[in-house]
Every structure is written in structure tokens, then in C-alpha cells.
Amino acid sequence: MRTRCGRADLVTSGVAALLQLGITQSASNGQGDRLPPDAFSISLLLIGPALLLVRRRWPVPALLGTVLVTCVYIVAGYAYGPPFLSAIIMLYTAINAGHRLVAWLTSAGFFAFIVIYMTWMAPVASPGAFHNLAVGAMILVVLTISEVVRAQRERAAERRRVAEEEERRQASEERLTMAQELHDVLAHNISLIHVQASTALHLIDDHPEQARTALATIKQASKDVLGEMRSVLNVLREGAPRSPTAGLDRLDDLVERTGLPVTRRTTGRVRPLPPGVERAVYRIIQESLTNVARHAPGAAVTLATHYGEAELRLTVTDEGSPERGSLADAGGGNGIPGMRERATALGGTLTAGPRGRGFQVEARLPLPEENA
Incomplete structure (x- = not known):
């Protein structure tokens, strides 16, 4: 496993930062019930991409930190956008690094947070069970794709070992x-x-x-x-x-x-x-x-x-x-x-x-x- 961020990690981190900042800025114009971007929200949106630089060396701390920052961003009431992008990448990395249990437990915890937040903490009325199911389905899709990729890589490694x-x-x-x-x-x-x-x-x-x-x-x-x-x-x-x-x-x-x-x-x-x-x-x-x-x-x-x-x-x-x-x-x-x-x-x-x-x-x- 690589222990230092390489060119691919720098590119991934940079693209994630641009997408989270740019799309969130555009999406905030139509969300009057959410807070507009400020210095604190921008710093939160940049922490996740920054943690991507160390995802190969410390996959579990980076995953937990990214999910925590995402939860803080949502609780703070800022405009929705793609703040989940870094968390998605970190889930994929953790599963392929072999930390499957941590990834699944973290995903379950994040889903529970979304249900609690949307039911009792959101400043507006809850969009209902359909929204929660959609979030759960998205998390399951990310986990499933990550597991499939991990299984394919393990089979390829096994074939190489046998060869x-x-x-x-x-x-x-x-x-x-x-x-x-x-x-x-x-x-x-x-x-x-x-x-x-x-x-x-x-x-x-x-x-x-x-x-x-x-x-x-x-x-x-x-x-x-x-x-x-x-x-x-x-x-x-x-x-x-x-x-x-x-x-x-x-x-x-x-x-x-x-x-x-x-x-x-x-x-x-x-x-x-x-x-x-x-x-x-x-x-x-x-x-x-x-x-x-x-x-x-x-x-x-x-x-x-x-x-x-x-x-x-x-x-x-x-x-x-x-x-x-x-x-x-x-x-x-x-x-x-x-x-x-x-x-x-x-x-x-x-x-x-x-x-x-x-x-x-x-x-x-x-x-x-x-x-x-």
C-alpha cells in the first residue's frame, strides 16, 4: 500500500474540492431555507478533500473525519450540494483497503444521523420516509459498488498468485x-x-x-x-x-x-x-x-x-x-x-x-x- 499521496491523490483531492465548492455555491441560490456559503462552510467543504490526501496511509481516520465534517456541515444548516462526495470516495477507499466492517458501520451511523436530523432537527418539515429511503439506497449503491470492485481486485490478485x-x-x-x-x-x-x-x-x-x-x-x-x-x-x-x-x-x-x-x-x-x-x-x-x-x-x-x-x-x-x-x-x-x-x-x-x-x-x- 502506498504511504504517501501521489499524483492521483492530488488530482482526486483537487477535483473533489472544486466540485464541492462550485456546485454548492450554485445550489445555494435556490435554497432559501438554508444558510448561504461563508468562510466556515468553505473550510468544512475543503476539509474532506484535504483528508483524501492521506486516505491511503490512514484510511479509517480519514473516513471518520470526512463523515464527521459532513455531519457538521449539515447540522450547521448550510445549503445542500455535493458535500457527500468526499465521504463517498472515502467509503470506497476504506472497503478496498480491507476495512469493510468500519466502512459498513460508519455508513449505518451516517444513515441513522440523516434519519434523526431530517425527522427532529431539520429547520423545515421532514420530506418523509421516501427521502430517507433514497439516502439509504444511495449509501447501499456506494457500498455495493465498492464491494464489487474489491472482490474483482481480490480475484485478480488470486489469479496472479496462482499463476x-x-x-x-x-x-x-x-x-x-x-x-x-x-x-x-x-x-x-x-x-x-x-x-x-x-x-x-x-x-x-x-x-x-x-x-x-x-x-x-x-x-x-x-x-x-x-x-x-x-x-x-x-x-x-x-x-x-x-x-x-x-x-x-x-x-x-x-x-x-x-x-x-x-x-x-x-x-x-x-x-x-x-x-x-x-x-x-x-x-x-x-x-x-x-x-x-x-x-x-x-x-x-x-x-x-x-x-x-x-x-x-x-x-x-x-x-x-x-x-x-x-x-x-x-x-x-x-x-x-x-x-x-x-x-x-x-x-x-x-x-x-x-x-x-x-x-x-x-x-x-x-x-x-x-x-x-
Whole structure:
């Protein structure tokens, strides 16, 4: 809330002062039963507009002061005009500032004052109940309009708050997604580099040509990990393109880099996948092949993909290997939990466990109706 009067308050106060003085001066000519304007009435008519300057900082005192000045003006017997203008503005301000109870009670008190004054205190005969009802109706109109404006502002503020919370939630989810992408990229490529480096060291003396192949794989893997990390981190830059960092169009390169004998089987009606599902499928395959390279290097792998009516079923199965992986004791890591989180986030499921001498990962991911 603003604590100092600004240009808008100065304009509002000035316009209210001009209207109250000017219209009251003109209206006094036809009100012979009321006192003409004098210095005291002019000062009363100016107090209300002056209080408008502090209505944002002290809305309740300004409201009470304006209504009190208006009552004094009426009791003093001066000509009717628009002395209520400042009070109307103050009622509107108080309600929109959150002081609803004070505004309604003050309005009720002012209406009671009008009824008492017109019935027993006015210098001429009372105009009757119709006049009192008209004043009450005017007060209710002012209060109703103020309440409607306040409700609209609160709804707009609530919409902004919800939108900001949604933006924060999306930003949090995006950070988690980037962290998961970085984990998958680093885990796969670092594991692959470690396996190939171990192979190169083992073969460099007796089979230098095979060691050269392993070193070439290391070179390509390091290049790929730098490229993927750059792609993931680019989303942190303002205005950076938000495109998937991995898709099934790169699956051949992924299989070739691992150096594993992979048999691919695809059944069902093949069709394009939503970006989120395609990225999850790629990362699940990547993590599964990484685990095979770590724990069962050289094992034959079967990659089966079935496109169902409402879901995609992905199965990665290896036959096991008698050779102990160079990273078998490197710790469990977050590979399988990360794959399961990806599947769950899309409304699917993922199971992983031993199968015979090998290991199997099976993921079921729902497909939207438009893709079914």
C-alpha cells in the first residue's frame, strides 16, 4: 500500500474540492431555507478533500473525519450540494483497503444521523420516509459498488498468485528434469568411458588395434557428453530453446557407442511419440545399456518395443556375462530409481530385476488418445 499521496491523490483531492465548492455555491441560490456559503462552510467543504490526501496511509481516520465534517456541515444548516462526495470516495477507499466492517458501520451511523436530523432537527418539515429511503439506497449503491470492485481486485490478485505459484512449480519441475538429464548423461557416458578405458589398457600391448577402437569410443563419448551437457544447461539461459536433449533418432548412435550386441524388436503400429515419452524411452534404454556395460560387459541384449493401443511397452533384457564388470563395485547409484521416477511421472510403471543369468528392465508408458 502506498504511504504517501501521489499524483492521483492530488488530482482526486483537487477535483473533489472544486466540485464541492462550485456546485454548492450554485445550489445555494435556490435554497432559501438554508444558510448561504461563508468562510466556515468553505473550510468544512475543503476539509474532506484535504483528508483524501492521506486516505491511503490512514484510511479509517480519514473516513471518520470526512463523515464527521459532513455531519457538521449539515447540522450547521448550510445549503445542500455535493458535500457527500468526499465521504463517498472515502467509503470506497476504506472497503478496498480491507476495512469493510468500519466502512459498513460508519455508513449505518451516517444513515441513522440523516434519519434523526431530517425527522427532529431539520429547520423545515421532514420530506418523509421516501427521502430517507433514497439516502439509504444511495449509501447501499456506494457500498455495493465498492464491494464489487474489491472482490474483482481480490480475484485478480488470486489469479496472479496462482499463476506465480504455477510458474514456480514449473520452474522447480524443470530444475528436477535438468538434474535428472544431467545424471543420465553423465552416468552413461562416464561409465562408458571407464569401461572403454579399462579395455584399452588391457589390450594396448597385445591388441593395439582393438585398443585404438576403444580409445576412439572414449573420444566420441566425451564429445557426446559435452554436447548433451551444453544442451541441457542452455535451458538456464534466458530465451534458450527448450527442445528435448535426447530422442529415439539417436538410438543407433547410443547402441553403437556401448559396443554391446543389441537385438532390436519392434511390434505394433509404430507411430510418433509425445516428446516426454520419447525422451523417457531413450533415457531408460540408455540407463539399461549402461548397467549392462557396468555389470555384464559383452552380454547380448534384446531391446523389445511394443506399440499398444494405449501404452508403449519397452523391455531391455540381457543374457548375463561370466565376466565381471569393471564398475560392478562402484555402488548402486540412482539409475533404476531414476528410470522408475521417469515412468511414474508419465503415469506409467517400471520393473527391474534378475531374469535367469541376466537382468531385465520393463517399462509401460501410457500413450495419449490422439496417439493411440
